[in-house]
Amino acid sequence: MVKNSSPSKRKSIPEPTIARLPRYLRSFAQFSQSNQLVISSKELAAVSDINPAQVRKDLAYFGQFGQRGVGYDVKTLDEKMRGILGLNKSWRLALIGAGHLGTALLQYGGFAKAGFKVEAAFDVDPSKVGWELEGVKIWGTPAIRQVVREKKIEIGVIAVPASQAQRVADDLVDAGIRAILNFAPCALSVPKSVLVRGVDLASELEHLTYFLEKSSKSDKTKNSG
Amino acid sequence: MVKNSSPSKRKSIPEPTIARLPRYLRSFAQFSQSNQLVISSKELAAVSDINPAQVRKDLAYFGQFGQRGVGYDVKTLDEKMRGILGLNKSWRLALIGAGHLGTALLQYGGFAKAGFKVEAAFDVDPSKVGWELEGVKIWGTPAIRQVVREKKIEIGVIAVPASQAQRVADDLVDAGIRAILNFAPCALSVPKSVLVRGVDLASELEHLTYFLEKSSKSDKTKNSG
Numbered sequence: 001m002v003k004n005s006s007p008s009k010r011k012s013i014p015e016p017t018i019a020r021l022p023r024y025l026r027s028f029a030q031f032s033q034s035n036q037l038v039i040s041s042k043e044l045a046a047v048s049d050i051n052p053a054q055v056r057k058d059l060a061y062f063g064q065f066g067q068r069g070v071g072y073d074v075k076t077l078d079e080k081m082r083g084i085l086g087l088n089k090s091w092r093l094a095l096i097g098a099g100h101l102g103t104a105l106l107q108y109g110g111f112a113k114a115g116f117k118v119e120a121a122f123d124v125d126p127s128k129v130g131w132e133l134e135g136v137k138i139w140g141t142p143a144i145r146q147v148v149r150e151k152k153i154e155i156g157v158i159a160v161p162a163s164q165a166q167r168v169a170d171d172l173v174d175a176g177i178r179a180i181l182n183f184a185p186c187a188l189s190v191p192k193s194v195l196v197r198g199v200d201l202a203s204e205l206e207h208l209t210y211f212l213e214k215s216s217k218s219d220k221t222k223n224s225g
Numbered sequence: 226m227v228k229n230s231s232p233s234k235r236k237s238i239p240e241p242t243i244a245r246l247p248r249y250l251r252s253f254a255q256f257s258q259s260n261q262l263v264i265s266s267k268e269l270a271a272v273s274d275i276n277p278a279q280v281r282k283d284l285a286y287f288g289q290f291g292q293r294g295v296g297y298d299v300k301t302l303d304e305k306m307r308g309i310l311g312l313n314k315s316w317r318l319a320l321i322g323a324g325h326l327g328t329a330l331l332q333y334g335g336f337a338k339a340g341f342k343v344e345a346a347f348d349v350d351p352s353k354v355g356w357e358l359e360g361v362k363i364w365g366t367p368a369i370r371q372v373v374r375e376k377k378i379e380i381g382v383i384a385v386p387a388s389q390a391q392r393v394a395d396d397l398v399d400a401g402i403r404a405i406l407n408f409a410p411c412a413l414s415v416p417k418s419v420l421v422r423g424v425d426l427a428s429e430l431e432h433l434t435y436f437l438e439k440s441s442k443s444d445k446t447k448n449s450g
Contacts, residue, residue: 022428086438213311
């Protein structure tokens with residue numbers, strides 16, 4: 001047992017902190033746009049909508065960048081967090097499903113800006129195959145395994161109906177994909193070595209209804225009190 | 226100062242637990258489909274992909290439903306969580322932006338199933354105004370304030386480009402909306418009484434790259450060790 005055998009074995013960062021890093025990165029972009037090079041944890045907290053104590057705790061994982069009374073250097077923090085998230089390189093994506101959602105994802109400016117490049121799109125509809133969508137060639141779904149391997153694609157984005165999602169996921173896994181972003185409203189069964197993140201659009205709404213329900217209850221309490 | 230003055234003032238549930246409730250609800254649906262009426266925290270943990278200790282902690286907020294050696298009653302938990310999330314009623318939505326993303330959202334089966342009804346859609350494009358999309362009438366964006374008020378809409382879903390998002394949010398707030406789901410890749414400035422949840426598609430991908438980056442580093446460590 002050798003401790004600290006590799007430089008990459010630093011203090012591991014907890015999952016909830018990792019999940020907040022993209023929000024910090026968005027905030028840094030805003031500070032940079034307004035030419036603010038140094039920020040306080042309080043400012044970062046306000047823009048990121050995260051409480052200040054949590055921000056200080058999160059930033060502590062990135063070493064001693066903060067100087068009391070001076071603040072944090074935006075560029076250093078930004079580079080450090082990008083490094084942790086693997087964003088100082090570009091990533092090769094495949095999009096499965098070239099319907100409305102797939103098209104919206106291709107048009108979505110945020111991906112390219114963040115270093116994500118869609119290398120191929122796939123669809124079951126033969127009338128779409130062979131065409132290009134936002135400069136990306138559309139293949140038939142039977143080609144997934146071959147094209148994903150040939151183009152060395154690293155991440156699969158699933159934007160097909162729930163009924164087709166598992167089959168598509170199986171093909172991606174067979175082709176060696178280890179990370180999947182799933183927009184289909186269903187759970188996927190994949191080997192443990194593959195990470196799936198599901199974007200559940202309804203569950204985002206359910207979080208809002210909790211807030212509405214809670215505040216309407218507190219209004220009623222106030223009115224009746 | 227009167228303690229426990231109202232029955233609604235129970236032990237408040239922490240935000241991260243609330244955020245996990247939709248995932249539990251999805252799992253309950255799966256158990257119900259396979260006619261499993263009683264579950265263990267371990268089973269729920271496996272299907273929801275949340276660690277068992279966390280599941281037990283979360284469930285503790287919903288009272289003593291679990292019986293040691295027997296498990297939790299799926300239906301009771303499901304109803305309890307739906308009540309907390311305000312899902313035992315239906316909610317009235319407005320969709321702003323009837324492009325590819327907006328259309329994908331209207332076609333997305335998950336909303337209706339979860340009790341969300343899109344009552345009106347809005348778009349800047351005059352050629353779309355007056356038409357219907359998936360049975361929902363499209364209005365011009367200048368009509369937002371009036372239609373949202375008239376139809377007593379409670380939640381606004383923003384699916385317009387970033388450059389138009391703030392203006393649309395202002396209109397929604399003016400119309401009395403207190404909850405917004407924002408798909409535009411930008412921050413919105415709204416009064417404190419309004420809750421905005423941003424769905425940042427790029428940040429979902431950034432979570433995946435963290436995983437890929439970490440596992441490729443550990444592969445290298447293994448290979449060189």
